[in-house]
Amino acid sequence: MTSIDLRSDFIARPTPDMVEAMARAALLPCGFGPREDETVSRLEALAAATLGKEDALFVPTCMMANQIAIHLRCRPGDVFVTEGDAHVVTSESAAAAALSGAMPRIIPAVNGALELPALAAALDAGDAQRARPALVVLENTHVRSGGRCVSLRHMHSVGDLAAAKNVPVHLDGARIFNAAAALGCPARDLAAYAETVSFNLNKGLGAPLGAILAGPAALIAEAVRIRQMFGGGWRPAGIPAAAGIIALETMVDRLADDHANARRLAGELAAMAGIDADPAATETNIVLARPTTMTPDALTAGLARLEVLVLPFAGGVRLVTHHEITTDAVDTALAAFRTVLAGG
Numbered sequence: 001m002t003s004i005d006l007r008s009d010f011i012a013r014p015t016p017d018m019v020e021a022m023a024r025a026a027l028l029p030c031g032f033g034p035r036e037d038e039t040v041s042r043l044e045a046l047a048a049a050t051l052g053k054e055d056a057l058f059v060p061t062c063m064m065a066n067q068i069a070i071h072l073r074c075r076p077g078d079v080f081v082t083e084g085d086a087h088v089v090t091s092e093s094a095a096a097a098a099l100s101g102a103m104p105r106i107i108p109a110v111n112g113a114l115e116l117p118a119l120a121a122a123l124d125a126g127d128a129q130r131a132r133p134a135l136v137v138l139e140n141t142h143v144r145s146g147g148r149c150v151s152l153r154h155m156h157s158v159g160d161l162a163a164a165k166n167v168p169v170h171l172d173g174a175r176i177f178n179a180a181a182a183l184g185c186p187a188r189d190l191a192a193y194a195e196t197v198s199f200n201l202n203k204g205l206g207a208p209l210g211a212i213l214a215g216p217a218a219l220i221a222e223a224v225r226i227r228q229m230f231g232g233g234w235r236p237a238g239i240p241a242a243a244g245i246i247a248l249e250t251m252v253d254r255l256a257d258d259h260a261n262a263r264r265l266a267g268e269l270a271a272m273a274g275i276d277a278d279p280a281a282t283e284t285n286i287v288l289a290r291p292t293t294m295t296p297d298a299l300t301a302g303l304a305r306l307e308v309l310v311l312p313f314a315g316g317v318r319l320v321t322h323h324e325i326t327t328d329a330v331d332t333a334l335a336a337f338r339t340v341l342a343g344g
């Protein structure tokens with residue numbers, strides 16, 4: 001029996017088209033210099049055009065893309081303004097402090113949307129006793145709130161406030177295409193409010209690995225040096241880049257299916273005894289559910305015995321849909337929840 005793995009969308013395996021493209025790329029000559037590989041250059045041009053940015057850089061992980069963006073703008077002693085549940089704060093091993101000498105200035109937020117008066121105050125450079133605000137970091141979709149979307153209007157407001165203070169914005173768009181699908185706009189509309197944007201090729205888009213940092217040409221040129229400094233000067237990278245091209249070309253338009261599956265999971269879980277879930281809060285491909293009669297760990301272990309894998313997360317469990325989670329897999333997962341919650 002093959003398990004149904006709902007722990008994360010990075011678990012999704014590449015599609016047959018990606019595997020074929022990688023096999024073809026493996027036989028092409030490799031570029032030698034950091035920007036000389038033809039397949040990588042095609043991916044970077046496609047990513048830049050998709051997001052409406054001048055240039056883009058292929059990097060191993062979205063965390064590296066985020067940390068390069070922070071390093072591009074923050075000097076030691078600077079702060080980047082963000083919220084406490086941002087991935088750059090919760091899950092990047094204090095890399096901004098270690099690699100850039102930068103500290104987050106945490107302001108209140110709801111589901112990734114920053115409190116605007118607090119943002120305005122945090123962007124005020126103040127006097128010499130205060131750290132310099134050098135960057136704003138937004139995250140869309142917002143993973144710790146369960147893949148909630150930050151609205152275009154909010155991104156616009158953040159962009160305007162930051163621009164008025166001459167502070168650039170970085171968008172951690174690990175799942176920007178999920179946000180765009182849910183908000184009904186092209187990803188470039190979300191990217192427009194940020195100077196730099198990162199996104200994963202290997203989450204909802206299903207590539208085996210890799211991420212992108214997109215932005216102005218001069219910054220991306222500098223990002224090549226920082227990527228090297230952070231150990232990310234990967235060569236040859238044409239094989240994963242080939243899968244990334246297929247991901248961007250073929251996997252964006254189907255994300256709405258993942259969102260529909262997530263909503264159905266949330267709706268049916270909400271109707272079960274012993275677990276809380278909120279279909280209205282399930283805007284993209286992440287479902288947060290909270291068991292009420294057993295611990296998240298016990299639920300996770302019970303489901304695992306039935307070959308359904310979920311992740312204990314934020315006091316509950318997390319389920320993430322992706323292209324390998326079919327409607328049949330959703331039915332099987334829901335049956336497993338019923339069995340475990342009934343004490344079976």
Ligand SMILES: Cc1ncc(COP(=O)(O)O)c(C=O)c1O
Pocket residue numbers: 060061062063064066087088139141142143172174175200211
């Ligand atoms: C919002 C967000 N940003 C960044 C990352 C980091 O991605 P990676 O695992 O490619 O470093 C993740 C990973 O889950 C994420 O959810």
